[in-house]
Amino acid sequence: MADYTDIAIIGGGLAGSITAAMLGRAGIPAILVDPHAISPPDFRIEKISGAGQIGRFRRTGIADKALTQATLTPENWIARFGYVLERAPVPQCGILYDTLVTAVRDEIRGRVTRIVAKAVAITPGEDRQSVVLSNGQTISARLVVLANGLNVGLRHMLGITRKITSPAHSISIGFDLTPAGRAAFPFPAMTYFQERADARVPYITLFPIGERMRANLFAYREVDAPWLRAIRRAPVETLMAALPGLRRITGPYAVRGEVKVRPADLTINTGYRMPGVVLVGDAFCTTCPVTGTGSDKVFTDVERLCNVHIPRWLATDGMGEAKIAAFYADPVKIACDAWSLDKAWNFRSVSIGASPYWQAQRWARFAVSLGRGIQQRLTKTNAPLNVYSSSSSSSSSSSSSSSSSLSSSA
Template sequence: MRYTDIAIIGGGLAGSTAAAMLGRAGVPSVLIDPHQVYPFDFRVEKLGGAVQLERFARTGLAESVLRSSTSDGENWIARFGRLLDKAPSQQFGIMYDALISAIRSEISGPAEFICDKVVEVTTSAERQTLVLASGETISARLVVLANGLNVGLRRMLGIERQITSVCHSISIGFDFVPVGRPAFPFPAMTYFSERPSDRIPYITLFPVGSRIRANLFTYRQADDPWLRAMRHNPVETLNAALPRLRRITGDFDVAGDIKIRPADLYVSTGYQQPGIVLVGDAFATTCPVTGTGTDKVFTDVAQLCNVHVPAWLATDGMGAEKIAAYYDDPLKIACDAWSNAKAFNFRSVSIDSGAYWQAQRWARFLVYFGEGRLRRLRSGRRQAAVTHAMAQTP
């Protein structure tokens, strides 16, 4: 039997981040995942925004991991075929498998990686026992369940899902290619829907290496024929849904596979148990449209590894009352509530037809337009001042 302090099940974003943080903190840990090299998975494809990057920084991994990403520097905001703003941007494009690889490269002793699958977990208030598919057995003081949407182990432990919104949104990912010219005029762009009836909140275009990646979001049912049309005739379908997009992008094509991922919103129940703690999607999901899922992961893992694990390991036992401190953590509760509220608000402001939501859409349009206008005026004044100073120089 192998002994350790922390056993982490699942080597995606939450699990790999936890393993890297615990290794840096000198906590004996094992990360268990069936993939030695994480395969392609259509999930997080960019990180960005001051709040999200601050949360990432609290893990201690941001500076090194972001070296593997592509920074755009500026993001164009557009709607109705009209450019509203060229906003300074803190977006970093990186495919999910590359992100996980970069984080795993930060794992160091006493944390280690085991390429295997956990088939059985037995918990108690003292030590937890994991049985791997290879037959190896691991004894740990604490199990961190970070296996995302996989429900088998959770159900074995009596942890279930309460679905709050079935197929809340659908994410579509593909490469976006210029036709008849070498590049697009924008470094990155967010183009908002032209009509609520199209059920599209926005499409975001951003660089990952030398290519432009597109993430298109829609609020539809998983069996909607529109998704089949998008898969088989993506350019025609996208032009029909966003007819004035080409005024800014010019003619475009879609390259490579089109990935389509529906997302249910759910929260776990029955998780208040001794010896085990849930992080990331294993605890609760959020809507990819809002981009807050990564915020939740970084908040969960940073609070767990920076605050709660050191306190728990300092005393004997791993009872449910001790682990409750993590679920009651004010920062975690606030982030979960903010993320969940944003999921429903973004859906309503994108597709609801009531007067209030129509006013909200126009208000956002006017805010972006005003910010862009003000930015252009300031830029013009600075340029005029520079020109005047140069003219006065003998």
């Protein structure tokens, strides 16, 4: 016998869990299906930052309590060539992905049921959708929200085709950085930009999560590049070779714990317009972690779906393709997707492009950050920034953004 509900949410990661929490608050019956009772560790979003990104999260109504689990840093330094350019008042919330998902799941209330299982088949229809689970259960729902990220099995069964538009568009590397011979680093958080385009390392962002200083390093490399093996085997030496000026600010450092490496493809789907099934987050299309806009897309997708479209769809009979199409045509969603994709390509070009135009773009961004830092020092009464040096402290101005606000300034 089938379990009847209004909404079946397939996937309990960030997108699916926020969807469940929002629907629960709205009093809409839903079932959240995910094979993990407890969210497992995953090297994905580790920071939510900038007023825009935090604002998008807050529009879901879930952010305030969830972010109490995060480490808030109100200031981020921007640096390059071994000098701090600017101190930016950019709020950053450092939080591991599984901690974030768990905090969101704790906000699930109301008429939402969680089932620990995998969805193995979906049969869409004009009125109700049938979902078969790995434990033998069947769910009958008016709408299926497919929020299962990069898992393509169900999409293939539904006739949805994934196209990779840019294989290994970027590589994300995560590890803990610790100061050697000192109690702490001299900065609250920092984004350090590339020194050479041929290093193919656009930036490293350093931010606290609890007592740890977390590092997210990004690279434009092939997945079989020897450099990736080097960053795993000898991370300090490889990092120093790619960003030699970083040590001028951080002082001597060591890499602790596992070095996690995650390639990211840019993908789009075709054939997703169908009755009764809607795709959100990475299940719809992926973006580049270098720009930090992936969480913006998740927050935008689920906020528009739960606050705007689902209440309208449930108000009338049926769940035909014409209804579902309204979500994909939502101007706010379209604008966010386009903005994210544009940044993915632009950031890559401005980071590694060899033409005079892209070289000029890099220097222009450097000049803008430097100018903001100079203006900051002129308008504030505080002393110049102290920058660590092996022999003495040197000063300079600086600014920053986080991996999401980076995309607007880098």
